[in-house]
Amino acid sequence: MKRDRPALSLAFWVFSSLITLFPIYWMFVVSAKSRVELFGAPSFIIKSFFSENYWATITNTTYQGFMFNSIVIATSNALLVTTLSLFATYALSRYPLVGKENVFFWTITNRMAPPAAFLLPLFLLYTQVFVVGDWKMFDTRIGLILLYCVFNLPFAIWTMRGVIDAIPHELDEAAYVDGAKTWQVLFHVITPLARPGLAVTAILTWVFAWNEYLFAATLTSVHARTITTGLAEFVTVTGTNWGQMAATAMLTLIPAVLFLALVQKHIVAGLTFGAVKG
Amino acid sequence: MSDLPPAAAAKKPQGFLPIHTNAFDRVFIAVVVFVAIHLFWMRFVEQDLSLYVATVISVIVGAFIIARG
Amino acid sequence: MRPQSVGWLFLAPTLFILFVFGVLPFIYVLVVGFFDWNSFAADPTPRFSGVNNYRELVFDSGYLMSLWNTLRFGVFAVVSEIILGYALAQLFMRNFPLKGFFRTIHTLPLMIAPVAVGATWRLMTVPGLGPIPYYLDKWFGIDFLISRYPQQAFFTTVVMDVWHWTPLVTLTLLAALSSMPKEPFEQAQIDGANRFQTFWYVTLPMLKPAILSAVFIRLMDAMRTVDEVWMLTGGGPGAATRYVGLYIWRVVFPKTDYGYGSAMSLITLYLTIVLCWLLYAGLVARRDLRRTE
Numbered sequence: 001m002k003r004d005r006p007a008l009s010l011a012f013w014v015f016s017s018l019i020t021l022f023p024i025y026w027m028f029v030v031s032a033k034s035r036v037e038l039f040g041a042p043s044f045i046i047k048s049f050f051s052e053n054y055w056a057t058i059t060n061t062t063y064q065g066f067m068f069n070s071i072v073i074a075t076s077n078a079l080l081v082t083t084l085s086l087f088a089t090y091a092l093s094r095y096p097l098v099g100k101e102n103v104f105f106w107t108i109t110n111r112m113a114p115p116a117a118f119l120l121p122l123f124l125l126y127t128q129v130f131v132v133g134d135w136k137m138f139d140t141r142i143g144l145i146l147l148y149c150v151f152n153l154p155f156a157i158w159t160m161r162g163v164i165d166a167i168p169h170e171l172d173e174a175a176y177v178d179g180a181k182t183w184q185v186l187f188h189v190i191t192p193l194a195r196p197g198l199a200v201t202a203i204l205t206w207v208f209a210w211n212e213y214l215f216a217a218t219l220t221s222v223h224a225r226t227i228t229t230g231l232a233e234f235v236t237v238t239g240t241n242w243g244q245m246a247a248t249a250m251l252t253l254i255p256a257v258l259f260l261a262l263v264q265k266h267i268v269a270g271l272t273f274g275a276v277k278g
Numbered sequence: 279m280s281d282l283p284p285a286a287a288a289k290k291p292q293g294f295l296p297i298h299t300n301a302f303d304r305v306f307i308a309v310v311v312f313v314a315i316h317l318f319w320m321r322f323v324e325q326d327l328s329l330y331v332a333t334v335i336s337v338i339v340g341a342f343i344i345a346r347g
Numbered sequence: 348m349r350p351q352s353v354g355w356l357f358l359a360p361t362l363f364i365l366f367v368f369g370v371l372p373f374i375y376v377l378v379v380g381f382f383d384w385n386s387f388a389a390d391p392t393p394r395f396s397g398v399n400n401y402r403e404l405v406f407d408s409g410y411l412m413s414l415w416n417t418l419r420f421g422v423f424a425v426v427s428e429i430i431l432g433y434a435l436a437q438l439f440m441r442n443f444p445l446k447g448f449f450r451t452i453h454t455l456p457l458m459i460a461p462v463a464v465g466a467t468w469r470l471m472t473v474p475g476l477g478p479i480p481y482y483l484d485k486w487f488g489i490d491f492l493i494s495r496y497p498q499q500a501f502f503t504t505v506v507m508d509v510w511h512w513t514p515l516v517t518l519t520l521l522a523a524l525s526s527m528p529k530e531p532f533e534q535a536q537i538d539g540a541n542r543f544q545t546f547w548y549v550t551l552p553m554l555k556p557a558i559l560s561a562v563f564i565r566l567m568d569a570m571r572t573v574d575e576v577w578m579l580t581g582g583g584p585g586a587a588t589r590y591v592g593l594y595i596w597r598v599v600f601p602k603t604d605y606g607y608g609s610a611m612s613l614i615t616l617y618l619t620i621v622l623c624w625l626l627y628a629g630l631v632a633r634r635d636l637r638r639t640e
Contacts, residue, residue, distance in 0.1 A: 006441075006442065009441050010443050010444060013443065016435070016453070017449055017452045020453055020455065020510070020514075021455070023467045023470075023471055024455070024467060026467070026478065027466070027470055042478040042482075044478075084360050085361070087357040087358070087361070088358050088361040091354040091356075091357035091358045092358070094354075095353065096351065096354075097358070098351070107362075107365060112619075112623060113369070113616065114570065114615060114619050115571060115573070115592070116571060116591065116593075116615065117595070117612040117615045117616040118372050118373075118376075119596055120595070120600060120605065120608045120612050121371075121373070121376040121612065122368070122372050123600075124375065125372060125375060129375075146367075146368060147368050149364045149368065150364070150365060153361055153364065154365075182353060210460065211460035211462075211463075212460075214573050214592075228460055231466060232462050232574075235465075235466070235469065235578055235581070242470060245466055246466070249462075252463045253458070253460060253463050256458040256459060257455065259458070260451065260454060260458050261451070264450075264451050264454055306624075310617075310621055310624070316401070317401065320402050324402070329398065
């Protein structure tokens with residue numbers, strides 16, 4: 001390769017970063033301004049931070065509920081998916097199961113399905129089939145938690161497969177020889193070694209569940225609405241309260257951005273389905 | 279979706295399909311073709327010819343694909 | 348020592364959830380697609396109607412239009428993302444200070460919820476507020492109004508998708524570029540190949556698997572984009588950005604025409620699988636075929 005010119009590269013990357021960051025920065029600017037300040041020529045400087053947009057969302061009990069639901073759903077889903085994927089990949093990795101590669105392949109193809117094609121059947125199942133007495137799965141948090149497994153489990157199993165396969169078999173063989181039970185091997189030998197992989201899986205599934213909108217909007221009505229549906233309502237219902245919409249969007253992306261630093265290197269592997277190790 | 283054919287299978291003489299297939303792939307292709315023929319038929323031909331003709335054609339084509347692909 | 352039953356027991360909850368929430372809806376949609384069932388109709392009970400839903404479907408110009416627009420959107424977005432992503436990945440291969448920092452910044456869009464991305468771009472393009480219409484008008488005299496001009500709306504959704512997902516392509520190709528051996532490049536230099544020849548005969552063939560998987564993943568994702576576009580344009584103006592997911596969700600779904608909606612869902616799934624498989628068979632498998640011969 002030719003001589004590198006760091007200064008030129010640096011200049012380019014600063015420029016490119018500005019383009020990448022600009023939409024987010026603009027949203028922040030809008031969120032920090034009062035309605036009056038937003039009129040006229042766009043100004044990119046925040047003279048005084050107008051926090052009312054944020055307070056309007058944070059103190060709104062409806063939005064507190066959305067936030068709470070999102071946190072509960074994303075966290076439960078992440079824990080559930082991580083645990084189940086640990087079990088599943090342990091089975092796939094260590095047990096001589098007949099046709100396990102086909103099972104593995106079938107599992108991950110679940111992720112390819114376009115969600116829009118599943119909206120209608122899931123809506124019907126949730127409102128008419130998954131019904132026990134007065135209780136319907138429609139508009140419940142557990143409904144979304146379980147549903148998100150369909151696109152998070154394949155991802156988690158894919159990621160965890162590599163992690164579990166990489167743990168030497170000799171370690172659990174030795175533990176078995178020492179008389180350990182299966183669950184002891186799983187929790188005292190495998191889990192500690194797989195912890196980094198489990199953490200990445202948990203964080204990414206958490207973010208995927210947090211970001212999901214389409215199913216949350218369709219399969220809930222009042223009680224289990226998430227923050228993404230709350231954000232979308234600014235466009236569909238309330239109309240033009242741009243400041244508060246921007247503030248809500250900022251609140252929506254804060255956790256994702258916080259997690260970014262933790263899993264930065266693994267995001268690509270996660271999003272490309274392990275086609276590329278990041 | 280089909281799995282990658284193992285390298286050993288790839289050396290075997292092939293049917294008329296341009297890729298290497300196993301039995302599952304061929305059934306899958308047959309189903310895809312079956313649906314495609316029916317949709318096409320409903321759009322363009324059904325005014326003149328019954329849809330059952332399409333079914334017959336699809337079944338023949340499907341059987342051919344599964345047997346010879 | 349390692350009984351199969353214990354293994355299956357570990358897998359059971361996963362398989363159960365995937366079956367109930369993944370396979371069952373599929374079977375359900377397959378069955379309902381053959382029924383005439385509309386809960387708002389005079390007769391709300393399901394009634395077997397053969398392939399009538401599909402008959403209606405192949406003549407539904409709105410649906411066909413949405414399919415065409417989706418495909419157009421996917422192709423425009425993915426081609427731009429691959430070109431841009433490759434260029435950025437090559438630039439990341441050089442040495443410069445703060446590399447990790449810049450890479451983190453370029454990863455940021457990937458983590459943002461699609462709804463929030465749509466909200467962001469809405470704020471960028473709303474007339475009277477967003478900087479894009481303001482400066483386009485001031486500097487170039489362009490009347491930028493995505494709620495009125497279909498072409499502008501279409502390309503704004505493409506630009507938004509490019510902004511959101513180019514980082515994925517960049518990082519994918521960067522990983523592939525970093526793991527490439529150096530020898531072929533040195534050999535090419537010794538043989539006196541120019542830059543383009545090196546790119547065409549050395550880089551591209553080695554990068555092909557990574558490019559293909561990026562195309563594959565991005566195209567599948569682009570075909571099912573709903574949230575972002577919904578937030579940005581609401582599917583309008585007219586039906587210009589009403590991509591197929593939006594069509595099912597916003598046009599068919601509220602009509603509660605369950606039979607017809609199921610048929611459409613199934614055909615959409617069918618087309619996705621076929622496209623997916625054609626890409627796979629046409630691009631990936633053929634490459635393997637050539638290699639084994």
